[in-house]
Amino acid sequence: MNELCKLVTVSSLATSLAMFAGCSTSAPPVASGPSAEGASYLLAAEPVTAKGVKDVRADAKDADDVTLIGRIGGDEKPWVEGQAAFVIVDSSLKPCNERPGDNCPSPWDYCCDADELPKSKVMIKIVDAAGKTVATDARKLLGLKELQTVVVRGKAKRDEAGNLTVLADGIFVRK
Amino acid sequence: MLRMRLLPWEYGIRNLFRRPARSGLTLGALTTVVLLVLVVVAFIRGLEGSLATSGDPNVVLVYSIGAAADIENSAIPARTAALLSASLDGVEQRYGVSHVAPELYIGTKVRTSAEAPGMFGIVRGVTATTPLLRRQVQMLEGKWPGSGEVLVGKLTAAKLGCDSSLLQIGRTVHFDNRDWTISGRFTAGGAAFESEIWAPLEDMQAALKRQDISLVAVGLSGGGSTADVELFCKERVDLELQAVGETAYYSALQKHYQPVRMLGWIVVLLVAGAGVFAGLNTMYGAVVGRVRELSTLQAVGFRRRSIAISLIQEATLLSMTASLLASAIALFLVNGTAVRFTMGAFALRVDSLAILVGCGTGLLLGFLGAIPPAMKAMRYEIVEGLKAV
Numbered sequence: 001m002n003e004l005c006k007l008v009t010v011s012s013l014a015t016s017l018a019m020f021a022g023c024s025t026s027a028p029p030v031a032s033g034p035s036a037e038g039a040s041y042l043l044a045a046e047p048v049t050a051k052g053v054k055d056v057r058a059d060a061k062d063a064d065d066v067t068l069i070g071r072i073g074g075d076e077k078p079w080v081e082g083q084a085a086f087v088i089v090d091s092s093l094k095p096c097n098e099r100p101g102d103n104c105p106s107p108w109d110y111c112c113d114a115d116e117l118p119k120s121k122v123m124i125k126i127v128d129a130a131g132k133t134v135a136t137d138a139r140k141l142l143g144l145k146e147l148q149t150v151v152v153r154g155k156a157k158r159d160e161a162g163n164l165t166v167l168a169d170g171i172f173v174r175k
Numbered sequence: 176m177l178r179m180r181l182l183p184w185e186y187g188i189r190n191l192f193r194r195p196a197r198s199g200l201t202l203g204a205l206t207t208v209v210l211l212v213l214v215v216v217a218f219i220r221g222l223e224g225s226l227a228t229s230g231d232p233n234v235v236l237v238y239s240i241g242a243a244a245d246i247e248n249s250a251i252p253a254r255t256a257a258l259l260s261a262s263l264d265g266v267e268q269r270y271g272v273s274h275v276a277p278e279l280y281i282g283t284k285v286r287t288s289a290e291a292p293g294m295f296g297i298v299r300g301v302t303a304t305t306p307l308l309r310r311q312v313q314m315l316e317g318k319w320p321g322s323g324e325v326l327v328g329k330l331t332a333a334k335l336g337c338d339s340s341l342l343q344i345g346r347t348v349h350f351d352n353r354d355w356t357i358s359g360r361f362t363a364g365g366a367a368f369e370s371e372i373w374a375p376l377e378d379m380q381a382a383l384k385r386q387d388i389s390l391v392a393v394g395l396s397g398g399g400s401t402a403d404v405e406l407f408c409k410e411r412v413d414l415e416l417q418a419v420g421e422t423a424y425y426s427a428l429q430k431h432y433q434p435v436r437m438l439g440w441i442v443v444l445l446v447a448g449a450g451v452f453a454g455l456n457t458m459y460g461a462v463v464g465r466v467r468e469l470s471t472l473q474a475v476g477f478r479r480r481s482i483a484i485s486l487i488q489e490a491t492l493l494s495m496t497a498s499l500l501a502s503a504i505a506l507f508l509v510n511g512t513a514v515r516f517t518m519g520a521f522a523l524r525v526d527s528l529a530i531l532v533g534c535g536t537g538l539l540l541g542f543l544g545a546i547p548p549a550m551k552a553m554r555y556e557i558v559e560g561l562k563a564v
Contacts, residue, residue: 075240075409080402080405080406080409081401081402081405082400082402083402083405083406085406085409087409118412118413118415121412123406123409123410123412125406133406159410159411161411161413161414162413163410163411163412163413165410
């Protein structure tokens with residue numbers, strides 16, 4: 001009987017291991033420091049004239065040069081897969097993990113400020129010399145991660161509905 | 176070992192027929208165990224298959240950011256379809272038609288007759304562009320729905336828990352305060368759509384007094400990518416949209432059903448374990464009842480190992496016969512049986528993997544179940560065995 005028990009246990013474990021071996025999922029890109037291509041977009045010093053996201057959203061006109069400061073977030077997934085584009089949120093908003101007693105698993109989505117959020121976030125697109133969005137994930141290109149504070153320099157682009165996108169040519173990442 | 180004299184192959188087979196009642200009962204028990212395993216695996220494979228075949232890698236779903244992963248809760252402006260079509264470069268176009276399909280997706284009570292109780296069904300408001308994106312969909316009979324008409328899927332009857340004769344072409348179903356005439360039936364290659372009812376989008380909006388839609392399905396051309404649609408959604412903050420690749424959407428749903436699938440595999444292990452013990456019990460009985468015979472075999476010169484191998488052969492033959500029987504029953508009676516679940520309905524799938532797991536379990540039942548009794552048989556002393564009653 002002992003032999004049987006061992007056999008059943010071993011075969012069950014082997015089956016379970018085989019099942020779990022097939023359950024791996026592809027992980028999203030992990031921030032790993034700026035790439036050689038990304039280094040050309042990084043600013044050596046922090047621009048001193050940066051405005052908050054809310055102010056820029058309110059004031060900037062189409063094609064204006066803007067410099068703004070914010071934290072990466074505003075969505076459970078603030079990144080655009082495979083593109084150097086991400087969302088930043090006005091620094092006046094507090095992410096959930098900075099609120100006492102909040103254990104939100106994705107604090108960067110600012111779900112605690114759902115009402116304020118739409119007018120406090122802006123899309124940033126890192127563009128090349130031709131004005132096209134760089135086709136490398138921002139996490140790989142610039143080594144960015146959620147809730148990092150960044151200062152972005154670029155041109156404002158307003159659409160017909162008044163939504164603002166910043167076409168960035170330079171970025172400073174606060175340590 | 177190589178020079179070991181084995182018992183003749185026929186000896187084991189003949190032994191099975193010497194005790195037809197015991198062999199028959201063991202065969203019945205093993206068949207039931209393997210059949211149970213096949214049913215559970217067919218359930219898991221059916222659920223997985225339904226969600227896997229529902230997603231097209233070239234289709235992106237655009238819906239409300241507030242709906243999380245539940246399209247049923249999504250409400251977006253009806254103009255979103257036109258906006259997407261005009262703003263995106265990578266949208267597939269054929270003969271001047273953009274592959275952009277606005278849809279309304281709701282769960283509602285559906286009645287098949289005036290006196291029938293309402294059953295929860297899934298209704299999708301569709302336009303003529305929908306079949307361009309839902310390429311798995313094929314008309315089985317009838318025609319595309321006109322005003323006041325609906326299409327029903329192959330598994331809609333299973334989802335509604337009614338007889339399929341109630342969903343024949345020309346019959347009427349009632350939902351959202353109006354009657355709808357069935358104009359056709361469709362299949363979708365096992366995808367989740369098969370359990371849905373499709374009605375013209377405009378009619379549904381009128382019936383529900385809704386101006387908005389639930390989602391827009393966007394078909395991408397070779398040059399387009401999900402990221403382009405994602406980018407559009409994130410830029411258009413005012414519309415509060417999110418874009419998810421259709422394959423990713425159904426993969427997420429698969430994760431949602433992961434505990435059910437895990438539970439299924441645990442049931443397979445438990446059932447198989449119970450089967451091993453049942454086989455063990457039977458084979459112990461077989462050995463105990465044949466002590467004299469086994470000792471006689473030793474006395475005439477067969478080695479213990481040969482006798483043990485013959486016992487394993489008997490059990491394995493029985494279990495493999497049971498596996499074949501169970502597989503045949505599963506293929507003819509279980510395969511394709513519709514099962515209702517929250518998102519619709521799916522058909523049990525006795526596919527190659529299910530057969531492999533079922534027959535593998537059967538093989539293990541016979542092999543593992545025979546080893547301990549065979550070892551017991553090897554321990555008998557010849558003299559004691561010959562004296563045994």
